[in-house]
Amino acid sequence: MRFGDRPDADAARTRRDDILAGLRQGVLFAAMALVALFIFGGGRLWRSHPPGVAPHPAAPTLAAPAPAPAPVERRLDFGGVSAPSDVTRVAAWAVREADNGDHPFAIVDKRRARVYVFAPGGRLLGNSPVLLGYAAGDQSVAGIGSKPIAQIKPQERTTPAGRFQSQPGRNALGEEVVWVDYGAAVSMHRVRVTNPKERRLERLATPTAADNRISWGCINVPVAFFEQTVRPQLGRRGAVVYVLPERQPLTAFFPAAAAPQYVAQAGPMRRNSARP
Secondary structure, eight states: OOTTHHHHHHHHHHHHHHHHHHHHHHHHHHHHHHHHHHHHTTTGGGGOOOTTSOSSOOOOOOOOOOOOOOOEEEOOBOTTOOOOHHHHHHHHHHHHTTTTTTSOEEEEETTTTEEEEEOTTSBEEEEEEOBEESSOOSSOOTTGGGSOGGGOOGGGOOOOOEEEEEEEEEOTTOOEEEEEEGGGTEEEEEOOOSOGGGOHHHHHHSSOSTTOEEESSOEEEOHHHIIIIIHHHHSSSOEEEEEEOSSSOGGGTOTGGGSGGGSOOOSOEEEOSOOO
8 A cells, every 4th residue: 555545535535424414404404494494484385376376265255136027117007998886996995005015816706706817017918707605604613624524514615715815736645735824724716527417617608606605615717728827827926815805895804905096097116116
């Protein structure tokens, strides 16, 4: 070995060891700094966001409120049909005061055995003869809705008068009906001809209302009128049915409608369809 070879190798090894130790120390310090940054920085190092993206989610965007329903143009329009004064007064009151809200409505004139069906704004959509309860009267017998048919006496078969919020439904036979007074089991439905002796179709066809009292209290309408007018208007959602009295005066059930200002009037009457 030449003189000086060993000392030079030892020096080089020493310098190399020093460099490696410095690198290890630097790595250790860097690792400690990263851990400290993670601990004291709330872990954001691992939850960083891409460039240009906010570190917090944006506030949710609220949906725009639904537009208010368009007001119903309220105008009583019988379309040239001549109706009795008590029918026109109730119709004028219902339309002007928006008593029916935005629902279709019907007026049943028991004295003349006829029904009038209106659009929500007051336009007459159709009218038809009807069959009514066998007994004249404006009140239902207490508990009549829960009585079996066989126990209902002839004098109890009345069609009650008043203002009713009707709903579509089905009766115990599964038939489509419009419930007028559900508690009293009074509905409006297609004419039923299960008993030929009652001659219900013939009664509807006569020009007089004298023979239109035959039902157990329900309002029977011709099948075609039910399908074309009642079902589309009253049979798909809630409606209002006004049944006029036959023994008591109109004021007993509709006092406001009897006022002179509620005679049928021409011209548009606008009011928001929603009632308070």
